[in-house]
Amino acid sequence: MSVRMSILAMLAQQPSYGYLLRAEFDRRTGAPKPLNVGQVYKVLETLERDGFVTRSEQTDADGHIFYEASAAGRAEVERWLSTPEQADAPARSDLAVKVAIASTLPGVDIERMLALQRHAAIERLQQLARSVTPDGAGLGPQLAADAIIFEAETEVRWLDHVAERIRAARAAGAPLDVPFDTEPPKRGRPRKA
Template sequence: MSIRQSLLAILDEGDCYGYQLRVEFERRTGHSRSLNVGQVYATLDRLERDGLVLKLGANSTGHVYYAITDGGRLAVRDWFGIAMPSAALDELALKVALAQSLPRVDAAAVVALQRESTAAEVDALRREESAGAVARQLVGEAQLAAAEAELGWLLRAEVLVRGSESFGLEAEPPRRGRPVRG
Protein backbone atom coordinates (compact mmCIF):
# COMPACT_ATOMS: atom_id res chain seq x y z
CA MET A 1 0.00 0.00 0.00
CA SER A 2 1.27 3.43 -0.76
CA ILE A 3 2.11 5.11 2.53
CA ARG A 4 2.47 8.35 0.61
CA GLN A 5 -1.06 8.20 -0.78
CA SER A 6 -2.49 6.98 2.52
CA LEU A 7 -1.04 9.90 4.45
CA LEU A 8 -2.35 12.31 1.83
CA ALA A 9 -5.81 10.77 2.08
CA ILE A 10 -5.84 11.22 5.85
CA LEU A 11 -4.60 14.81 5.53
CA ASP A 12 -7.52 15.41 3.17
CA GLU A 13 -9.67 15.02 6.31
CA GLY A 14 -7.81 17.74 8.21
CA ASP A 15 -4.45 19.05 9.33
CA CYS A 16 -2.37 16.56 11.34
CA TYR A 17 1.10 16.14 12.76
CA GLY A 18 3.28 13.10 12.09
CA TYR A 19 2.52 10.91 15.07
CA GLN A 20 -1.17 11.69 14.68
CA LEU A 21 -0.98 10.50 11.04
CA ARG A 22 0.68 7.28 12.20
CA VAL A 23 -2.10 6.63 14.72
CA GLU A 24 -4.83 7.50 12.19
CA PHE A 25 -3.29 5.22 9.54
CA GLU A 26 -3.20 2.28 11.92
CA ARG A 27 -6.73 2.97 13.17
CA ARG A 28 -8.14 3.29 9.66
CA THR A 29 -6.50 0.10 8.42
CA GLY A 30 -7.67 -2.00 11.35
CA HIS A 31 -4.22 -2.02 12.98
CA SER A 32 -3.19 -4.58 10.36
CA ARG A 33 -0.03 -2.71 9.50
CA SER A 34 2.12 -0.48 11.68
CA LEU A 35 4.22 2.44 10.57
CA ASN A 36 7.48 3.69 12.00
CA VAL A 37 7.03 7.35 12.93
CA GLY A 38 10.34 8.10 11.22
CA GLN A 39 8.86 6.72 8.00
CA VAL A 40 5.89 9.04 8.42
CA TYR A 41 8.06 12.13 8.86
CA ALA A 42 10.35 11.16 5.97
CA THR A 43 7.26 10.74 3.78
CA LEU A 44 5.90 14.11 4.94
CA ASP A 45 9.23 15.73 4.04
CA ARG A 46 9.01 14.27 0.52
CA LEU A 47 5.35 15.28 0.19
CA GLU A 48 6.29 18.82 1.18
CA ARG A 49 9.18 18.82 -1.31
CA ASP A 50 6.76 17.69 -4.04
CA GLY A 51 4.25 20.44 -3.20
CA LEU A 52 1.53 18.04 -2.03
CA VAL A 53 1.51 19.21 1.61
CA LEU A 54 2.43 22.38 3.45
CA LYS A 55 4.17 22.48 6.80
CA LEU A 56 2.18 24.69 9.14
CA GLY A 57 3.39 26.22 12.37
CA ALA A 58 3.71 24.36 15.63
CA ASN A 59 0.91 24.35 18.17
CA SER A 60 1.32 25.16 21.87
CA THR A 61 2.68 21.67 22.59
CA GLY A 62 5.26 21.92 19.82
CA HIS A 63 3.60 19.61 17.28
CA VAL A 64 4.20 20.72 13.70
CA TYR A 65 1.04 20.31 11.64
CA TYR A 66 0.82 19.55 7.93
CA ALA A 67 -1.95 20.53 5.51
CA ILE A 68 -2.77 19.05 2.12
CA THR A 69 -2.52 21.26 -0.98
CA ASP A 70 -4.83 21.24 -3.99
CA GLY A 71 -2.23 19.12 -5.80
CA GLY A 72 -2.31 16.67 -2.89
CA ARG A 73 -6.10 16.46 -3.06
CA LEU A 74 -5.88 15.71 -6.78
CA ALA A 75 -3.31 12.96 -6.10
CA VAL A 76 -5.68 11.38 -3.55
CA ARG A 77 -8.60 11.41 -6.02
CA ASP A 78 -6.38 9.91 -8.72
CA TRP A 79 -5.19 7.14 -6.38
CA PHE A 80 -8.69 6.12 -5.33
CA GLY A 81 -9.72 6.27 -9.00
CA ILE A 82 -7.36 3.55 -10.27
CA ALA A 83 -7.41 -0.21 -9.81
CA MET A 84 -4.43 -1.99 -8.27
CA PRO A 85 -2.60 -4.99 -9.75
CA SER A 86 -4.09 -8.31 -8.61
CA ALA A 87 -0.87 -9.43 -6.98
CA ALA A 88 -1.36 -6.80 -4.29
CA LEU A 89 -4.37 -8.18 -2.38
CA ASP A 90 -2.98 -7.23 1.03
CA GLU A 91 -2.37 -3.68 -0.18
CA LEU A 92 -5.80 -3.64 -1.81
CA ALA A 93 -7.46 -4.66 1.47
CA LEU A 94 -5.69 -1.80 3.26
CA LYS A 95 -6.66 0.63 0.49
CA VAL A 96 -10.34 -0.38 0.72
CA ALA A 97 -10.26 -0.20 4.54
CA LEU A 98 -8.81 3.30 4.32
CA ALA A 99 -11.35 4.35 1.66
CA GLN A 100 -14.21 3.07 3.82
CA SER A 101 -13.03 5.17 6.76
CA LEU A 102 -12.87 8.43 4.80
CA PRO A 103 -16.10 10.45 4.42
CA ARG A 104 -14.99 12.04 1.12
CA VAL A 105 -14.25 8.73 -0.61
CA ASP A 106 -16.90 6.45 -2.08
CA ALA A 107 -15.57 3.09 -0.90
CA ALA A 108 -18.21 1.21 -2.89
CA ALA A 109 -16.96 2.90 -6.07
CA VAL A 110 -13.36 1.98 -5.21
CA VAL A 111 -14.41 -1.67 -4.75
CA ALA A 112 -16.54 -1.66 -7.93
CA LEU A 113 -13.68 -0.24 -10.01
CA GLN A 114 -11.30 -2.87 -8.68
CA ARG A 115 -13.88 -5.64 -9.18
CA GLU A 116 -14.34 -4.67 -12.85
CA SER A 117 -10.58 -4.62 -13.39
CA THR A 118 -10.07 -7.97 -11.65
CA ALA A 119 -12.98 -9.60 -13.51
CA ALA A 120 -11.41 -8.51 -16.80
CA GLU A 121 -8.09 -9.96 -15.65
CA VAL A 122 -9.74 -13.27 -14.68
CA ASP A 123 -11.38 -13.45 -18.13
CA ALA A 124 -8.07 -12.75 -19.86
CA LEU A 125 -6.24 -15.37 -17.78
CA ARG A 126 -8.91 -17.96 -18.52
CA ARG A 127 -8.56 -17.31 -22.26
CA GLU A 128 -4.77 -17.75 -22.21
CA GLU A 129 -3.43 -20.91 -23.73
CA SER A 130 -2.04 -23.27 -21.10
CA ALA A 131 0.28 -25.04 -23.54
CA GLY A 132 3.99 -24.84 -23.06
CA ALA A 133 6.42 -25.51 -20.28
CA VAL A 134 5.11 -26.71 -16.95
CA ALA A 135 6.67 -23.66 -15.30
CA ARG A 136 4.55 -21.35 -17.48
CA GLN A 137 1.44 -23.40 -16.71
CA LEU A 138 2.14 -23.24 -12.99
CA VAL A 139 2.60 -19.47 -13.08
CA GLY A 140 -0.54 -19.03 -15.17
CA GLU A 141 -2.60 -21.18 -12.82
CA ALA A 142 -1.25 -19.31 -9.79
CA GLN A 143 -2.13 -15.98 -11.38
CA LEU A 144 -5.63 -17.19 -12.20
CA ALA A 145 -6.17 -18.58 -8.67
CA ALA A 146 -4.99 -15.30 -7.11
CA ALA A 147 -7.22 -13.22 -9.39
CA GLU A 148 -10.24 -15.46 -8.68
CA ALA A 149 -9.59 -15.21 -4.94
CA GLU A 150 -9.35 -11.43 -5.21
CA LEU A 151 -12.61 -11.33 -7.13
CA GLY A 152 -14.32 -13.38 -4.42
CA TRP A 153 -12.96 -11.08 -1.72
CA LEU A 154 -14.11 -8.00 -3.66
CA LEU A 155 -17.66 -9.37 -3.82
CA ARG A 156 -17.63 -9.78 -0.03
CA ALA A 157 -16.00 -6.36 0.43
CA GLU A 158 -18.76 -4.77 -1.65
CA VAL A 159 -21.33 -6.06 0.85
CA LEU A 160 -19.27 -4.89 3.84
CA VAL A 161 -18.73 -1.32 2.64
CA ARG A 162 -22.33 -0.83 1.56
CA GLY A 163 -23.93 1.27 4.28
CA SER A 164 -20.85 1.27 6.52
CA GLU A 165 -19.95 4.37 8.49
CA SER A 166 -16.89 6.48 7.76
CA PHE A 167 -15.29 8.55 10.49
CA GLY A 168 -13.35 11.76 10.95
CA LEU A 169 -10.11 12.44 12.73
CA GLU A 170 -9.94 11.66 16.45
CA ALA A 171 -11.19 14.63 18.43
CA GLU A 172 -8.27 14.37 20.83
CA PRO A 173 -5.03 13.85 18.89
CA PRO A 174 -2.35 11.63 20.44
CA ARG A 175 0.10 13.32 22.78
CA ARG A 176 3.30 12.26 21.05
CA GLY A 177 5.07 13.60 17.98
CA ARG A 178 8.29 14.98 16.62
CA PRO A 179 9.43 18.04 18.61
CA VAL A 180 10.02 21.36 16.89
CA ARG A 181 13.52 21.67 15.49
CA GLY A 182 15.47 24.65 16.79
Protein backbone atom coordinates (compact mmCIF):
# COMPACT_ATOMS: atom_id res chain seq x y z
CA MET A 1 0.00 0.00 0.00
CA SER A 2 2.78 2.48 0.79
CA VAL A 3 4.30 2.21 -2.70
CA ARG A 4 0.91 2.78 -4.30
CA MET A 5 0.11 5.74 -2.09
CA SER A 6 3.62 7.16 -2.39
CA ILE A 7 3.32 7.16 -6.17
CA LEU A 8 -0.09 8.81 -5.95
CA ALA A 9 1.27 11.43 -3.51
CA MET A 10 4.12 12.29 -5.88
CA LEU A 11 1.63 12.59 -8.76
CA ALA A 12 -0.47 14.94 -6.61
CA GLN A 13 2.63 17.14 -6.48
CA GLN A 14 3.17 17.14 -10.24
CA PRO A 15 2.54 15.01 -13.35
CA SER A 16 5.16 12.39 -14.09
CA TYR A 17 5.82 9.07 -15.86
CA GLY A 18 6.78 5.64 -14.56
CA TYR A 19 10.56 5.60 -14.77
CA LEU A 20 10.82 9.10 -13.33
CA LEU A 21 8.46 8.11 -10.48
CA ARG A 22 10.64 5.08 -9.75
CA ALA A 23 13.77 7.23 -9.56
CA GLU A 24 12.00 9.83 -7.44
CA PHE A 25 10.69 7.19 -5.01
CA ASP A 26 14.19 5.75 -4.61
CA ARG A 27 15.69 9.24 -4.18
CA ARG A 28 13.13 10.32 -1.60
CA THR A 29 13.18 7.12 0.47
CA GLY A 30 16.78 6.00 0.01
CA ALA A 31 15.32 2.61 -0.85
CA PRO A 32 18.03 -0.01 -0.29
CA LYS A 33 16.33 -2.10 -2.97
CA PRO A 34 15.10 -0.05 -5.95
CA LEU A 35 11.52 -0.41 -7.09
CA ASN A 36 10.93 -2.48 -10.16
CA VAL A 37 9.80 -0.15 -12.94
CA GLY A 38 7.25 -2.77 -13.99
CA GLN A 39 5.73 -2.52 -10.52
CA VAL A 40 5.46 1.24 -10.92
CA TYR A 41 3.60 0.91 -14.22
CA LYS A 42 1.30 -1.74 -12.72
CA VAL A 43 0.50 0.69 -9.88
CA LEU A 44 -0.18 3.44 -12.42
CA GLU A 45 -2.60 1.16 -14.29
CA THR A 46 -4.42 0.34 -11.06
CA LEU A 47 -4.57 3.99 -9.99
CA GLU A 48 -5.95 4.92 -13.41
CA ARG A 49 -8.53 2.12 -13.27
CA ASP A 50 -9.61 3.29 -9.80
CA GLY A 51 -9.99 6.89 -10.99
CA PHE A 52 -7.15 8.31 -8.90
CA VAL A 53 -4.94 9.30 -11.86
CA THR A 54 -5.49 10.25 -15.46
CA ARG A 55 -3.18 10.24 -18.42
CA SER A 56 -1.98 13.74 -19.08
CA GLU A 57 -1.88 15.37 -22.48
CA GLN A 58 1.73 16.15 -21.64
CA THR A 59 4.56 14.06 -23.11
CA ASP A 60 8.27 14.74 -23.22
CA ALA A 61 10.69 14.65 -26.15
CA ASP A 62 11.06 10.88 -25.73
CA GLY A 63 7.30 10.32 -25.87
CA HIS A 64 6.86 9.29 -22.22
CA ILE A 65 3.23 9.27 -21.17
CA PHE A 66 2.66 11.42 -18.10
CA TYR A 67 0.09 10.71 -15.41
CA GLU A 68 -1.46 13.20 -13.02
CA ALA A 69 -3.56 12.86 -9.89
CA SER A 70 -7.28 13.43 -10.30
CA ALA A 71 -9.34 15.32 -7.70
CA ALA A 72 -10.25 11.92 -6.21
CA GLY A 73 -6.56 11.01 -6.17
CA ARG A 74 -5.60 14.20 -4.35
CA ALA A 75 -8.37 13.56 -1.81
CA GLU A 76 -7.09 9.99 -1.37
CA VAL A 77 -3.57 11.31 -0.69
CA GLU A 78 -4.97 13.74 1.88
CA ARG A 79 -6.86 10.89 3.56
CA TRP A 80 -3.73 8.68 3.54
CA LEU A 81 -1.51 11.36 5.04
CA SER A 82 -4.03 12.24 7.76
CA THR A 83 -4.84 8.64 8.80
CA PRO A 84 -2.58 6.77 11.22
CA GLU A 85 -1.11 3.55 9.84
CA GLN A 86 -2.65 0.42 11.28
CA ALA A 87 -0.14 -2.12 12.49
CA ASP A 88 -0.60 -5.33 10.55
CA ALA A 89 -0.89 -8.60 12.36
CA PRO A 90 2.69 -9.50 13.14
CA ALA A 91 4.25 -11.90 10.69
CA ARG A 92 5.64 -15.11 12.06
CA SER A 93 9.27 -14.42 12.81
CA ASP A 94 11.58 -17.22 11.69
CA LEU A 95 14.03 -16.24 14.40
CA ALA A 96 11.37 -16.25 17.13
CA VAL A 97 10.16 -19.69 16.02
CA LYS A 98 13.73 -21.03 15.93
CA VAL A 99 14.46 -19.73 19.43
CA ALA A 100 11.13 -20.97 20.82
CA ILE A 101 11.68 -24.48 19.45
CA ALA A 102 15.38 -24.60 20.35
CA SER A 103 14.62 -23.57 23.94
CA THR A 104 12.42 -26.66 24.35
CA LEU A 105 14.70 -29.25 22.76
CA PRO A 106 16.96 -31.42 24.91
CA GLY A 107 20.69 -31.04 24.37
CA VAL A 108 20.54 -27.63 22.67
CA ASP A 109 22.97 -25.06 24.03
CA ILE A 110 20.45 -22.23 23.81
CA GLU A 111 22.78 -19.70 25.45
CA ARG A 112 25.44 -20.34 22.80
CA MET A 113 22.85 -20.13 20.03
CA LEU A 114 21.60 -16.79 21.38
CA ALA A 115 25.15 -15.47 21.73
CA LEU A 116 25.93 -16.38 18.11
CA GLN A 117 22.70 -14.79 16.90
CA ARG A 118 23.38 -11.66 18.95
CA HIS A 119 26.90 -11.40 17.55
CA ALA A 120 25.51 -11.67 14.00
CA ALA A 121 22.82 -9.07 14.79
CA ILE A 122 25.42 -6.64 16.17
CA GLU A 123 27.56 -7.09 13.05
CA ARG A 124 24.51 -6.45 10.86
CA LEU A 125 23.64 -3.37 12.90
CA GLN A 126 27.16 -2.00 12.53
CA GLN A 127 27.11 -2.67 8.79
CA LEU A 128 23.74 -0.93 8.48
CA ALA A 129 24.97 2.06 10.46
CA ARG A 130 27.89 2.39 8.03
CA SER A 131 26.05 1.79 4.78
CA VAL A 132 22.34 2.53 4.94
CA THR A 133 22.36 6.31 5.24
CA PRO A 134 23.97 7.77 2.12
CA ASP A 135 26.24 10.75 2.69
CA GLY A 136 24.45 13.96 1.83
CA ALA A 137 21.11 12.15 1.60
CA GLY A 138 17.99 14.12 2.17
CA LEU A 139 15.75 13.79 5.19
CA GLY A 140 13.50 11.13 3.62
CA PRO A 141 16.30 8.60 3.01
CA GLN A 142 17.72 9.30 6.47
CA LEU A 143 14.34 8.58 8.09
CA ALA A 144 13.92 5.35 6.10
CA ALA A 145 17.45 4.30 7.10
CA ASP A 146 16.65 5.06 10.75
CA ALA A 147 13.67 2.67 10.57
CA ILE A 148 15.92 -0.14 9.30
CA ILE A 149 18.51 0.52 12.00
CA PHE A 150 15.88 0.67 14.76
CA GLU A 151 14.51 -2.68 13.60
CA ALA A 152 18.00 -4.21 13.86
CA GLU A 153 18.44 -2.67 17.33
CA THR A 154 15.11 -4.21 18.35
CA GLU A 155 16.40 -7.66 17.39
CA VAL A 156 19.42 -7.21 19.67
CA ARG A 157 17.19 -6.03 22.55
CA TRP A 158 14.86 -9.01 22.04
CA LEU A 159 17.79 -11.46 22.06
CA ASP A 160 19.01 -9.93 25.35
CA HIS A 161 15.49 -10.29 26.75
CA VAL A 162 15.30 -13.95 25.69
CA ALA A 163 18.69 -14.69 27.28
CA GLU A 164 17.51 -13.10 30.54
CA ARG A 165 14.26 -15.11 30.52
CA ILE A 166 16.20 -18.34 30.00
CA ARG A 167 18.61 -17.47 32.84
CA ALA A 168 15.63 -16.71 35.11
CA ALA A 169 13.88 -19.97 34.15
CA ARG A 170 17.04 -21.97 34.87
CA ALA A 171 17.53 -20.16 38.20
CA ALA A 172 13.94 -20.98 39.17
CA GLY A 173 14.51 -24.62 38.28
CA ALA A 174 11.91 -24.59 35.51
CA PRO A 175 12.38 -27.46 33.05
CA LEU A 176 13.23 -26.18 29.59
CA ASP A 177 13.04 -29.52 27.79
CA VAL A 178 9.51 -30.19 26.63
CA PRO A 179 8.69 -33.82 25.84
CA PHE A 180 6.45 -34.66 22.92
CA ASP A 181 2.76 -34.94 23.72
CA THR A 182 2.13 -38.38 22.29
CA GLU A 183 -1.65 -38.12 22.71
CA PRO A 184 -2.88 -37.50 19.16
CA PRO A 185 -4.95 -34.37 18.74
CA LYS A 186 -8.64 -34.91 18.24
CA ARG A 187 -9.65 -34.19 14.68
CA GLY A 188 -12.92 -34.09 12.90
CA ARG A 189 -16.38 -34.62 14.26
CA PRO A 190 -17.11 -37.18 16.95
CA ARG A 191 -18.86 -40.36 15.87
CA LYS A 192 -22.62 -40.40 16.08
CA ALA A 193 -24.00 -42.81 18.65
